[in-house]
Every structure is written in C-alpha cells, then in structure tokens.
Amino acid sequence: xxxxVYKPLMAILAAGVLSAxxxxxxxxxxxxxxxxxxxxxxxxxxxxxxLKSWANSDLSTDTIPGMSVDKAYAEIIKNNKPSTVIVGVxxxxxxxxxxxxxxxxWTNEDEIPNNGKDDDKNGFIDDVHGWNFLGKTVEENMEYVxxxxxxxxxxxxxxxxxxxxxxxxxxxxxxxxxxxxxxEMADSQGTLQQYNQIKQQLTAAxxxxxxxxxxxxxxxxxxxxxxxxxxxxxxxxxxxxxxxxNVDENIPSAIEQLDEAxxxxxxxxxxHFNLDLKGRKTGDDPYDITDTNYGDNQVSxxxxxxxxxxxxTHVAGIIAADRTNNIGIKGVANNAKILVVRxxxxxxxxxxxxxxxxxxxxxxxxxxINTSFGKYFSTNPDWVRDAIKYAADHDVLIVNAAxxxxxxxDNKMVYPNDQTPENSTEIADNFLxxxxxxxxxxSGLVATFSNYGSKNVDVFAPGVKIWSTVPNNEYEFLQGTxxxxxxxxxxxxxxxxxxxxxxxxxxxxxxxxxxxxxxATVIVGGDSSKTGKFNTLSTSGKMANLYNxxxxxxxxxxx
Numbered sequence: 426x427x428x429x430v431y432k433p434l435m436a437i438l439a440a441g442v443l444s445a446x447x448x449x450x451x452x453x454x455x456x457x458x459x460x461x462x463x464x465x466x467x468x469x470x471x472x473x474x475x476l477k478s479w480a481n482s483d484l485s486t487d488t489i490p491g492m493s494v495d496k497a498y499a500e501i502i503k504n505n506k507p508s509t510v511i512v513g514v515x516x517x518x519x520x521x522x523x524x525x526x527x528x529x530x531w532t533n534e535d536e537i538p539n540n541g542k543d544d545d546k547n548g549f550i551d552d553v554h555g556w557n558f559l560g561k562t563v564e565e566n567m568e569y570v571x572x573x574x575x576x577x578x579x580x581x582x583x584x585x586x587x588x589x590x591x592x593x594x595x596x597x598x599x600x601x602x603x604x605x606x607x608x609e610m611a612d613s614q615g616t617l618q619q620y621n622q623i624k625q626q627l628t629a630a631x632x633x634x635x636x637x638x639x640x641x642x643x644x645x646x647x648x649x650x651x652x653x654x655x656x657x658x659x660x661x662x663x664x665x666x667x668x669x670x671n672v673d674e675n676i677p678s679a680i681e682q683l684d685e686a687x688x689x690x691x692x693x694x695x696x697h698f699n700l701d702l703k704g705r706k707t708g709d710d711p712y713d714i715t716d717t718n719y720g721d722n723q724v725s726x727x728x729x730x731x732x733x734x735x736x737x738t739h740v741a742g743i744i745a746a747d748r749t750n751n752i753g754i755k756g757v758a759n760n761a762k763i764l765v766v767r768x769x770x771x772x773x774x775x776x777x778x779x780x781x782x783x784x785x786x787x788x789x790x791x792x793x794i795n796t797s798f799g800k801y802f803s804t805n806p807d808w809v810r811d812a813i814k815y816a817a818d819h820d821v822l823i824v825n826a827a828x829x830x831x832x833x834x835d836n837k838m839v840y841p842n843d844q845t846p847e848n849s850t851e852i853a854d855n856f857l858x859x860x861x862x863x864x865x866x867x868s869g870l871v872a873t874f875s876n877y878g879s880k881n882v883d884v885f886a887p888g889v890k891i892w893s894t895v896p897n898n899e900y901e902f903l904q905g906t907x908x909x910x911x912x913x914x915x916x917x918x919x920x921x922x923x924x925x926x927x928x929x930x931x932x933x934x935x936x937x938x939x940x941x942x943x944x945a946t947v948i949v950g951g952d953s954s955k956t957g958k959f960n961t962l963s964t965s966g967k968m969a970n971l972y973n974x975x976x977x978x979x980x981x982x983x984x
Contacts, residue, residue: 457939457972457973457976457977458483458484458485458493458941458970458972458973461484461485461941461942461943462943462944462945464484464485464488464866465488467487467488467489467865467866471489471864475487475489476864476890476892476902477754477892478495478754478892479491479864479887479890480492480494480743480886480887480891480912481493481494481495481755481757482495483495483496483972484866484941484968488866489864489866490862490863490864490866490870490887490941490968491864491887492757492886492887492912492916492968492969492970492971492972493970493971493972493973494757494915494971494972496972497971497972497975498759500972501972501975501976502759502919502975506759506760506922507759507760507919507922507923508760508922508923508925509760509761509762509922510758510760510761510762510792510793510918510919510921510922511531511761511762511764511786511789511790511791511792511793512744512745512758512761512762512763512764512791512792512793512794512795512914512918513555513764513766513782513783513785513786513787513789513791513793513794513795514737514740514741514744514763514764514765514766514794514795514911515766515768515769515779515782515783515786515794515795515796515798516736516737516740516741516765516766516767516768516769516795516797516798517726517733517734517735517736517737517767517769517770517771518557518559518724518725518726518731518733518734518737518738518765518767519724519725519734519737519738519740519741519763519765519767520725520731520734520738520894520895520896520897521554521724521725521765522725523738523742523894523896523897523898524750524752524753524898525742525746525747525750525752525753525754525894525898526738526741526742526745526746526747526763526894528747528750529741529745529746529747529756529761529762529763530554530762530763530765531554531555531762531763531764531765531789532553532554532762533545533552533553533554533789536551536552536553537551538551538553539551539553547788547789548717549720549722549785550722551722552722552789553722554722554724554764554765555722555724555764555765555766555767555785555789556720556721556722556724556765556766556767556782556785557720557721557722557723557724557726557767558707558719558720558766558767558768558778558781558782558785559707559720559726559767559768559769559770559778560706560707560708560719560720560721560727561706561707561727562704562705562706562707562770563704563726563727563728563733563770563771564696564702564704564770564771564772565696565697565702565704565705565770565771565772565773565774566696566697566698566699566700566702566704566772566773567606567609567697567698567772567773567800567802568773568800568801568802568803568804569601569602569605569606569609569801569802570602570606570697570698570699570700571773571804572598572599572602572802572804573599573602573603573606573700574700576595576598576599576602577599577603579599580595580596580599580600583596598802601802602802605801605802606698609697609698610694610698613690613693613694613697613698614694616690617687617690617691617694620683620686620687620690621687623683624680624683624684624687626664627664627665627668627676627679627680627683628680629661630660630661630664630665631665631676631677631680633657633658633661634648634651634658634661634662634665637651637658638651641676641677642675642677643676644674645666645669645670645674648662648665648666648669649666692771696771696772697772704770704772705775707719707720711775711777711778712777712804712805713777714777714780714781714805714808717781723767724765724766724767725896726767730896730897731896731897732896733770733771734767734896735895735896735901735903736769736797736903736907737765737767737769738894738895738896739891739893739894739895739901739903739907739908740795740797740893740907740908740910740911741763741765741894741911742754742756742893742894742895742900743756743757743891743893743908743911743912743914743915744756744757744758744761744763744795744911744914744915744918745757745758745761745762745763745915745918746893746894753894753900754892754893754894754900756915757911757912757914757915757916757918757919757971758914758915758916758918758919758922759919760918760919760922761793761915761918764786764789764790764791766782766783766785766786768781768782769798773800773802774798774800776803776804776805776806776808776809776840777805777808779796779798779808779809779812779841780805780808780809780811780812781812783796783809783812783813783815783816783823784812784815784816786821787815787816787819787821791821792820792821792822792918792921792929793821793822793823793824793914793917793918793921794816794821794822794823794824795824795910795911795914796823796824796825796826796841796910797825797826797905797906797907797908797910797911798826798907799825799826799827799828799839799840799841800839800840801837801838801839801840802840803840806840806841809840809841810841810843810852813841813843813852813853813855813856814852814853816853816855816929817853817854817855817856817929817930820855820928820929821855821929822855822857822917822921822929822932822933823855823856823857824857824859824910824911824913824914824917825841825842825856825857825858825859825910826858826859826905826906826907826909826910827839827858827859827860827861827875827876827877827878827881827882827906827909828875828876828906829861829874829875829876829905829906829907830874830876831873831874831875831876831949831950831951831952832876832877832950833876833877833878833950834846834858834876834877834878834880834881834882835849835878835879835880835881836878839876839881841856842856842858842881843856843858844880844881846881849880849881854929854930854933855929855930855933856933857883857884857913857917857933857936857937858881858882858883859882859883859884859885859886859888859906859909859910859912859913859969860872860875860876860877860882860884860885860886860888860906860909860962860963861874861875861885861886861887861888861889861904861905861906861908861909862875862885862886862887862888862889862909862968863888863889864887864889864890867945867947868945868946868947868948868956869947869948870943870945870947870959871885871947871948871949871959871962872888872889872904872906872909873948873950873951874904874905874906874951875888875906875909876906877949877950877962877963878962878963879961879962879963879964880964881964882962882963882964883933883937883963883964883965884913884936884937884940884963884964884965884967884968884969885909885940885959885962885963885967885968885969886909886910886912886913886968886969887908887909887912888904888905888906888907888908888909888912889904890902890904891903891904891908891912893908912969913936913969915971916936916969916971916974917932917936919971919975920932920935920936920974920975920978923975923978923979923982924978924979924981924982926982927978927981927982931981932978935974935977935978935981936969936974937964937965937967938965938967938977939967939970939973939974939976939977939978940965940967940968940969940970940973940974941967941968941970941973942960942966942967943959943960943968944958944959944960945958945959946958946959947959947962949962
C-alpha cells in the first residue's frame with residue numbers, strides 16, 4: 426500500500442498549535458528545454474487554477490516544475506492523436522462510470538458482457554473492463570502483521586540459540602516483522618493521541634474566535650485585525666494564525682483535514698494492525714500461486730459508495746482523464762485506455778494478486794502498467810519478480826511509485842522493485858521507479874515524503890497536491906509518489922502511441938534521459954538540516970518532461 430501523507434500536517438500543526446498552546450513516427454524539430462538552473466525562483470503563491478494544473482506547467486515559462494504537458498500539446502501534439510495504448514492500472518480499483526473516465530476505460534471486445542461465460546477463453550469470466558483479484562475484500566493487514574501472526578505460534582518466546590539452521594532465515598523474518606508491528610502500532614497510537622489533542626485545542630480556539638468575529642470563515646486579514654482582550658484569546662489568535670499561515674486559511678477546512686487524519690490512524694489500529702482481522706474474502710489460498718480461480722469482474726469494488734477505489738480512480742484520472750469533454754480535468758495522455766486490475770486493498774497487497782494482476786494486464790494488451798503501491802516486507806517476492814520479467818519479455822513498461830516514507834531506497838528494500846540495495850543489477854530493463862516533486866521550485870523541490878535513491882529511483886515527477894478524479898464524479902487533491910508514477914505513465918503512453926516500434930526499455934531510457942536536470946541543492950526527506958544535490962537523488966538526476974521526451978523519442982525512432 427501507499428500510506429497517505431499526513432505526517433507533514435502533524436508536524437506543522439504540532440509546531441504551531443502545541444507551542445502556542447498516431448501510429449506514425451513524426452519527426453519533431455522543436456528545441457528541448459535546457460539550462461533551467463538560470464530560471465528565477467517563483468515568489469508568488471500559486472493561484473487555485475495554477476495549483477490544480479501545476480503538473481502540466483512548463484518550468485521555463487511558468488517557473489513551476491511541471492512536465493511541460495500544455496506546452497507539448499500546444500507545440501508538438503496539437504490536434505494529432507497517437508494510436509491507442511492500453512495502460513494497466515494495478516491498484517485499489519477504478520470508478521469506471523466516472524464522468525471523466527468512462528470514455529477512456531478499456532473494453533475487452535472479445536468478451537460478451539454479463540453472460541456468465543469466458544468467451545475469450547482467457548480464464549476470466551465476463552472480464553469486460555479488467556479483473557478484481559480482491560473479490561469483496563476491502564480491509565487488510567500490513568504484510569508484517571500477517572507474517573507476525575503466521576509465525577508467532579512457531580517462534581514466540583524462543584531464543585536464537587534454539588533455532589535450527591534451516592529455520593534461521595524464517596526466524597529472523599519473524600523478529601523483524603514483530604519489531605515492525607510493535608513500532609508501527611505504537612507510532613500510530615501516539616500520532617492518533619497527538620491529533621486528538623491538537624483537534625481539541627484547535628476547535629476550542631476556533632469556536633472562541635468565531636464568536637468574537639461573528640463568522641466561522643474569517644480570513645487572515647480579519648484574524649490579523651482582531652485585538653484579543655485577554656491572554657487566553659491572545660493564545661487562541663496565535664494558534665489560529667499559525668494554522669492559517671501553514672496549513673489552510675480556512676480553519677474549518679483545517680479541522681476537516683485533522684478529522685481525516687484521525688479517521689485514518691484509527692482505521693490503521695482497527696484493521697492494519699488487528700491480529701484478529703480476517704480480511705481476505707476470495708476463497709483462495711493467497712500463498713499458492715497455482716490457485717488462480719478466484720476474484721470477479723467488479724473492478725469498481727464491492728462498496729456501492731466506491732470509497733475504497735478513490736486511490737485507483739485518482740491514478741487513472743492523472744493518466745487518461747478525457748481531454749475532449751470540457752469537464753473535470755485533462756489526463757496526461759490523450760490516447761490511453763485504462764485496463765483496471767483491482768489488487769491493492771486498504772492494507773498491504775498480497776504478492777500473488779500483484780503477480781497475477783501484472784500478468785493479466787500483459788496478456789490483455791497493456792503496453793504500460795502503473796503500480797502505485799509498495800511495502801517493505803514480502804513473503805513471495807519471486808512471484809512478483811517473475812511477473813516483472815514476464816512483462817519485460819512481452820515488451821511492457823512498468824511505472825512504479827517509489828514510496829512515501831522519506832527513505833533512501835539504496836539502503837532499504839521496497840517491494841516491488843527490480844533490484845536490491847545489495848545488488849544494483851536490474852532483473853529487467855522495463856521497470857521505472859518514480860519519486861515525487863513539489864510545486865515549489867527551489868530547496869523544497871523534492872516532496873518531503875518522497876523516497877529517493879541514486880540507484881533505486883529513476884526519475885522524479887509531480888506528486889504534491891495533484892488534482893484528479895475521485896469516485897462519484899468528484900475531484901480532489903491527493904499527494905504521494907502514487908500520483909507521480911501515473912504522471913510518467915501518461916508520458917509513456919503518448920510515446921508508445923506515436924512510436925510503437927520503440928521498446929519498453931527504450932521508452933524508459935528516453936524518459937530518464939530527456940528529463941530536466943538541475944544542480945540545485947534541495948532538502949532531502951523533509952528534514953531541513955539534511956540537504957543534497959537534486960541530481961544525486963535518482964539514477965537520472967532529472968525531472969520527467971513530456972515536451973523533451975517527445976523530442977528525444979522522435980530522434981531515437983527516426984535514426
């Protein structure tokens with residue numbers, strides 16, 4: 426799974442509140458964007474419209490570190506539409522009836538809808554728009570919780586000296602899972618307690634000041650002009666000023682963000698760390714890769730409200746939301762069809778579902794697969810690695826999110842991946858890992874939460890406050906490397922549509938080589954005391970850029 430990014434919110438709140446209290450290969454003759462280090466930093470705050478579309482911006486003209494999507498459409502793509510490319514979205518599921526997505530959802534033309542038969546003989550009945558490997562499953566444990574629960578009866582209370590050589594690796598995995606479970610459980614309990622304390626103080630301050638000002642929606646100016654008559658109200662004003670300056674000018678909105686965070690961490694305690702949870706509702710053995718007769722075609726999930734498919738719906742919109750309907754947003758790619766693979770629950774994914782999901786997408790024609798999920802423990806990583814190799818053998822590019830824990834992946838293993846910290850040799854040449862950028866061009870360029878790594882992260886792309894589709898015809902800001910990966914999947918889809926003879930490996934290299942480089946010194950991992958050169962934080966040292974990628978793809982394809 427990809428954990429929502431609430432930690433920065435808590436850091437700000439805690440500091441402020443607690444202290445105060447086509448199929449052709451067109452030749453492109455455009456000039457690539459270069460010398461970005463000479464571009465002045467943007468001083469003014471982004472407007473609402475700029476924020477909602479910042480990932481499409483051009484650094485050279487807007488001083489916003491987007492992917493030059495609008496520039497590419499205006500100057501290169503124009504009214505042309507490359508051939509259709511199927512993009513597999515392996516995620517939580519997608520609201521396929523969303524107003525901005527329904528026209529871009531892949532349809533299996535060889536399957537007769539809802540006749541209860543496997544018309545195309547691919548082993549999946551009525552898989553019209555993809556496959557749901559989770560069935561009715563929604564909530565799940567973290568992988569280390571499952572490992573701890575599974576091995577606890579065998580190893581609980583045993584000393585290392587009593588463990589046989591044959592069981593030593595499994596015993597060490599048990600100890601690591603147990604330690605992670607206890608740490609994460611304690612952290613979530615502590616975080617939840619802090620959030621509740623902050624909310625209590627913030628709510629009291631807001632109610633008191635609202636009564637004084639006669640409105641709940643007071644502005645920064647109104648709060649600044651307010652003259653408290655006692656020390657308590659002075660403390661309330663200071664607290665609310667911190668929130669308005671650092672979180673949200675609208676205090677009720679800031680309280681809503683707190684409520685979301687409280688709900689999330691309470692949910693983690695109820696499900697992710699619940700040793701008694703039996704979340705899987707598929708009837709299969711998740712530890713038997715040959716047990717494949719499970720799941721259904723309900724790619725929008727079992728919840729009529731579709732709340733559990735928000736993540737996948739947001740990802741799908743970034744890649745391919747309809748650019749022609751004059752509603753909602755415009756996805757990066759105007760030629761993508763989204764093939765939905767529901768395989769990531771609210772909790773950690775099973776390796777079996779991911780491995781079979783990748784293979785399903787490959788077998789049904791996907792040329793790009795987006796994998797915006799990940800975990801730090803894995804019981805059957807070889808199944809997923811074999812699926813990555815299978816995709817490589819079938820010339821399919823996998824675009825993967827780096828993760829949101831501010832970790833250096835050169836030192837810490839994450840799953841899925843195409844290499845390990847111990848061995849930087851890639852198992853395949855089709856796996857592209859993406860870190861997240863902030864819209865702030867300067868020292869804060871790298872998202873505070875983004876993982877990084879000169880060997881294990883390939884490129885960076887916009888991932889902070891990304892506006893995209895969510896279920897039931899709505900739109901929302903979400904952030905994470907989960908949002909950065911689909912930005913790059915969109916670039917890949919366009920390249921593969923215009924230049925279908927380019928291999929997955931070539932497209933990966935083009936995206937990396939054509940990105941925008943900068944020698945800027947940036948904050949790493951959200952720690953202001955820790956800085957580094959941006960060009961050392963990924964293999965390419967660059968920011969993905971559609972405009973430049975199309976120019977380079979043209980040059981490579983027309984050699």
